[in-house]
Amino acid sequence: MLQTVSWLLPLLTLYLMTAVATHLVMSFAQTLMHYKLGHHPMGGKLFRNHINFHHSYYSKDHLVSKTYLSDWPAPHHDTRI
Numbered sequence: 001m002l003q004t005v006s007w008l009l010p011l012l013t014l015y016l017m018t019a020v021a022t023h024l025v026m027s028f029a030q031t032l033m034h035y036k037l038g039h040h041p042m043g044g045k046l047f048r049n050h051i052n053f054h055h056s057y058y059s060k061d062h063l064v065s066k067t068y069l070s071d072w073p074a075p076h077h078d079t080r081i
């Protein structure tokens with residue numbers, strides 16, 4: 001039993017550290033791309049979509065908002081195809 005724990009603990013620690021590091025790196029990349037591509041014209045189509053869609057529904061002051069600002073389905077949204 002003790003040998004199993006001594007073998008398993010470093011492996012589980014490695015898995016946990018890998019998951020945490022991956023989460024942090026991807027969160028940082030998402031934040032960086034949000035500001036560098038989504039908020040500057042060099043982002044092109046991503047910039048236009050981000051400003052015209054994303055920030056028309058979510059707060060401009062926060063990356064994450066508990067409140068979804070849309071009143072969808074709103075009268076200005078034509079749901080007919």
Ligand SMILES: [Zn+2]
Binds near residue numbers: 034038039050054055
């Ligand atoms: Zn943004």
